[in-house]
Amino acid sequence: MPAVQDANRPDADLIRQLLKHAPIGIAATLLNSSILVFIQWRVISHSVLLIWLGAITFVTCVRYGLIYRVHRLLPHQYDPSRFYTQLLVGIGLSGTLWGSAGIFLFATNSITHQAFLAFVLGGMVAGAAGTFSAVMRAFFAFSVPTLTPLIMRFFLLGDEFHLAMGGMTLLFWIMMFFTAKRLNATTLAIFRLNASLAEAMEHAEAINEELKLEIQERIKVEEELRRHREHLSEMVAERTAELTAANAQLINEVEERKRAQEAQRKSEEKYRHLVENVSDVIYATDKDGIITYVSPTVESLSNYQPAQILGRHFTEFIHPADLATVTSSYERVDSIA
Structure with missing residues (x-):
């Protein structure tokens, strides 16, 4: 003083x-x-x-x-x-x-x-x-x-x-x-x-100015935080919308897959029912001609059980007179496949 x-x-x-x-x-x-x-x-x-x-x-x-x-x-x-x-x-x-x-x-x-x-x-x-x-x-x-x-x-x-x-x-x-x-x-x-x-008034005015500056700075900070919150809210909303859309798409894909699996199951059941109830013998071989599947009708149309046929070459069950023709046809089909 x-x-x-x-x-x-x-x-x-x-x-x-x-x-x-x-x-x-x-x-x-x-x-x-x-x-x-x-x-x-x-x-x-x-x-x-x-x-x-x-x-x-x-x-x-x-x-x-x-x-x-x-x-x-x-x-x-x-x-x-x-x-x-x-x-x-x-x-x-x-x-x-x-x-x-x-x-x-x-x-x-x-x-x-x-x-x-x-x-x-x-x-x-x-x-x-x-x-x-x-x-x-x-x-x-x-x-x-x-x-x-x-x-x-x-x-x-x-x-x-x-x-x-x-x-x-x-x-x-x-x-x-x-x-x-x-x-x-x-x-x-x-x-x-x-x-x-x-002096006290000057000090009070100085403090008042500091408080004004601090308040202004705080207002700026709060405004910046508000903008960040709004931006964050927008980002969250956009991300939520993206996740919702992705989730909906995933649900659609899951439903589509379920429908495809159900259709495949029904198709397989129809195919199996057709194969198992057809009057002819249906069989499948691998690329080497080994029988990997034979329909159950083989048992009623021949003296073989399905287990006796699986794992053997299909030519073993072809009549010798028809062997050349069947083998030639098989090779043509195999080349196309």
Whole structure:
């Protein structure tokens, strides 16, 4: 957290605080100086009064011009340290001129006018305790030269009344010092709190920006996941449709195979029934002429059992007179096959 302190080069917040109350101090200076000259007019030389009033008016106008010029400048167009020095010089000159009133406007023959002078100077210091308390150097620059000549004048006169007046004026300055110190501590605490709050707000805004970015990133991720889910759903739907079609095709093929097997079974049964019930002998041979099958009718048409015929060459059961013709026919059929 940036430190806010009453140092030789205070930050912009302290300077702005001085600028904020400066118009009040300038107005009070012009008004009170005029009233003081009016009251002292009968007991102090007119030329001294007019010179003093002209000098304090000139310094006040210069201070106002400086403040007005700074107000018209943008923050980056002026040097805070330089302006702070100029401001302290102006405040110090103003305090010195007010303090000179304790020398040149001191009515030696009128205690009433002396008391009024002390009242005016004390009032200016009291106002400075509030106006310049943000920067204690400014308070010292004004209050010390304002009251020191008057206090010394009271003490130098040496009588009880003036010693009491000098002591009371010194005590008043001490009280104003502690008042300004307390106001200064309060002001600095407020500045520190404002700086802390500003830093906390910046931190909160930074966190808020991070959260916004995180939310945006999360939204992007969720959108990407949603697209992936939709794409996956489409792929699953397509794959499911393909599997359903393949399954339906497989079922059709299985049904077709079952129907083919059933047709084959029925065909074999018909063939077997035909072979087994035909009145002629039906037999089958391999490529070497060995009998591999013979119909059951062989038993009723010959003296052989099927088992006696299987595994033997078919020529063994051909009449010798027909052997050449049968063999020739068999060879032609075998060559075609």
